[in-house]
Amino acid sequence: MKIGIVGLGLIGGSLAHDLSRHHEITGVSRSSATVAEALSQGLIRQGGESLGLLKGCELVFVCTPIGLTLETIRALAAVLSPETVLTDVASVKAAIVPTAAALWPNFVGGHPMAGSEAQGLSAARAGLFRGRPYVLTPTPRTPAAACTTLEDLVGELGARLVRTDPETHDRAVARISHLPVFVGAALLLNLAASGDPTASTLASSGFFDTTRVGGGNPQLGTAMAEWNRAALLAELRSYRDHLGRLEQAIDAGDWQAVEQRLGECRKTRREVFEDGI
Amino acid sequence: MKIGIVGLGLIGGSLAHDLSRHHEITGVSRSSATVAEALSQGLIRQGGESLGLLKGCELVFVCTPIGLTLETIRALAAVLSPETVLTDVASVKAAIVPTAAALWPNFVGGHPMAGSEAQGLSAARAGLFRGRPYVLTPTPRTPAAACTTLEDLVGELGARLVRTDPETHDRAVARISHLPVFVGAALLLNLAASGDPTASTLASSGFFDTTRVGGGNPQLGTAMAEWNRAALLAELRSYRDHLGRLEQAIDAGDWQAVEQRLGECRKTRREVFEDGI
Structure with a gap:
């Protein structure tokens, strides 16, 4: 062809x-x-x-x-x-x-x-x-x-x-591709703003992986936000709620709730990547 | 010995x-x-x-x-x-x-x-x-x-x-090790709550890496929160501010600000991992 x-x-x-x-x-x-x-x-x-x-x-x-x-x-x-x-x-x-x-x-x-x-x-x-x-x-x-x-x-x-269809695609990629960029980016901004040299020295594979896409190509990340803005904003809002509920459980010292939710996370991740990536 | x-x-x-x-x-x-x-x-x-x-x-x-x-x-x-x-x-x-x-x-x-x-x-x-x-x-x-x-x-x-010293250590690991666990966990909770099968199908290496520590051992994540609670809560609060500012820039359609901040992220990550992980 x-x-x-x-x-x-x-x-x-x-x-x-x-x-x-x-x-x-x-x-x-x-x-x-x-x-x-x-x-x-x-x-x-x-x-x-x-x-x-x-x-x-x-x-x-x-x-x-x-x-x-x-x-x-x-x-x-x-x-x-x-x-x-x-x-x-x-x-x-x-x-x-x-x-x-x-x-x-x-x-x-x-x-x-x-x-x-x-x-x-x-x-x-x-x-x-x-x-x-x-x-x-x-x-x-x-x-x-x-x-x-x-x-x-x-x-x-x-x-x-x-x-x-295009809309289902855009919501899905907002959830699993575009949101992780900004979630990881905020980790890097938080570290940079702290000016904490010990934190930079100790950063290892966990921080490396969690920030990989957040520390990627700025033009690409910006284009994702610009072209998928409504879906990304919706995900940022619901993400914020989920993180806030984890924070509340930690603040309340409700370790049973924290462990239960982290257990759900492990289960979800295993299901999603059952057949590898 | x-x-x-x-x-x-x-x-x-x-x-x-x-x-x-x-x-x-x-x-x-x-x-x-x-x-x-x-x-x-x-x-x-x-x-x-x-x-x-x-x-x-x-x-x-x-x-x-x-x-x-x-x-x-x-x-x-x-x-x-x-x-x-x-x-x-x-x-x-x-x-x-x-x-x-x-x-x-x-x-x-x-x-x-x-x-x-x-x-x-x-x-x-x-x-x-x-x-x-x-x-x-x-x-x-x-x-x-x-x-x-x-x-x-x-x-x-x-x-x-x-x-x-112990306090400097605990603040540093809250920033680069304990915070990423909960940041990644909330991504998984957000996906699970969406019940979106297309998102699970499309999840690939970016989502895999960003959620690796968040989908890890629940007992270990809970112990981090329990034993380093004050430092972790402080990081969750400042993280939320940084993510909120990114969200505001996206909401305002200020693409120059978004790209500039993502550029800082890339720079920070390159500096932190200059010598590898």
């Missing part, structure tokens, strides 16, 4: 790693150095800075930062032939899908749940999506053939296909 | 792994099966269920759960000869050190900052303390010779020696 990828960063580059083995990939990037690097690694057959290069593609992945997704789709709509399937990889869907589908009926919203702290083509690798959830958010009007084409590729990546 | 270890769990067992290479270890456990296992692995030279076995030891590590530390020291005080150095491994110090030092002048408070989610002798291993902080909290009245003896053993473990 002739596949186009716009944006050759961590996600776009990793898609190219996996899909270039059986498909002909055309890559578009704002950076000619990135295109040259992707060509030299054999990840793309041809590439450049112009979206016009994607004219003959049967399917195009838009892998730009979230803030550029809709304008990229708008520009592609002027270039592609109508039968081309268009999909994105943005980590929010409700703010993207209706507009994108209006611009391009053959659009299927997508979100591969894989990543790392690292960014850019140098961080891309084969197998990034293997075993990870890959969410598709078709609407009732999305053509079935477009879904099937994309689902086949998700299968080739070895990813776990999850189908849901 | 003749070394005694009371409690052959993760910490006591790991001390035996490392120290048995150059020292004669006597192990005491409430479980005869654990003693038998430690003997069969060659981790201890002799052992049993009675503290009286430790009579001839030059140094004794108390590696029981926190709640049994003081009563174990009280019982040892009736058995040991006065020159024996006594130390503990509890993760809180202000609630232990003054009482322990009154019971046994040759007591040095200790806290090796190493662990894992796993518990018990089967989780113990050689090298657990290598490169990790090992905190000692001598008081102005602690005999210098007792400190030197223990510091030499900390050196043999390959741990990083940190000396501080």
Whole structure:
């Protein structure tokens, strides 16, 4: 299949790693150095800075930062032939899908749940999506053939296909992906404000893990908040209630209640990660 | 040296792994099966269920759960000869050190900052303390010779020696070890209360890492709260302020402020873990 990828960063580059083995990939990037690097690694057959290069593609992945997704789709709509399937990889869907589908009926919203702290083509690798959830958010009007084409590729990546609607997706990622960023960030702000050198010296694997996503890419965290603001704010409010109830139990010295709730936490985590991550 | 270890769990067992290479270890456990296992692995030279076995030891590590530390020291005080150095491994110090030092002048408070989610002798291993902080909290009245003896053993473990007072230690561990437990726990309670199956399906490495210590041993988390309550409550209050300010910035749509604070978080985390964990 002739596949186009716009944006050759961590996600776009990793898609190219996996899909270039059986498909002909055309890559578009704002950076000619990135295109040259992707060509030299054999990840793309041809590439450049112009979206016009994607004219003959049967399917195009838009892998730009979230803030550029809709304008990229708008520009592609002027270039592609109508039968081309268009999909994105943005980590929010409700703010993207209706507009994108209006611009391009053959659009299927997508979100591969894989990543790392690292960014850019140098961080891309084969197998990034293997075993990870890959969410598709078709609407009732999305053509079935477009879904099937994309689902086949998700299968080739070895990813776990999850189908849901944009709103359910956004609430879910607010809970398990966007909220943890800010929860971990506040731990780091709390440590920084304390100016406590002993605390910094003693920080070990527990603090390291709990703050990994909170200490990640600031642009990405901000984009999550900006594009999934309502769902994130709802989660921040309910999170605050749960933490407040733990605090009350500690303040009251109700150790039975504390231990019971921590027991529920362990049970929940074991259930969620029963089959690994 | 003749070394005694009371409690052959993760910490006591790991001390035996490392120290048995150059020292004669006597192990005491409430479980005869654990003693038998430690003997069969060659981790201890002799052992049993009675503290009286430790009579001839030059140094004794108390590696029981926190709640049994003081009563174990009280019982040892009736058995040991006065020159024996006594130390503990509890993760809180202000609630232990003054009482322990009154019971046994040759007591040095200790806290090796190493662990894992796993518990018990089967989780113990050689090298657990290598490169990790090992905190000692001598008081102005602690005999210098007792400190030197223990510091030499900390050196043999390959741990990083940190000396501080009990209160500074407790505030620091509240910030970087006890607070993250409850911050991560509230994420799990929030997910469980949502009953959102999509969120559980999509939970991946970010949620896994952020909730690792929050979904850990409930007894251990409760003991941290019980024994370090005042310091933990102070951290929960200031944490809540920092998270609230992030929430306000998101609510106000002040993306510049959000990105700036997330940038501080990344900087703080890089500084804290500059030399790894």
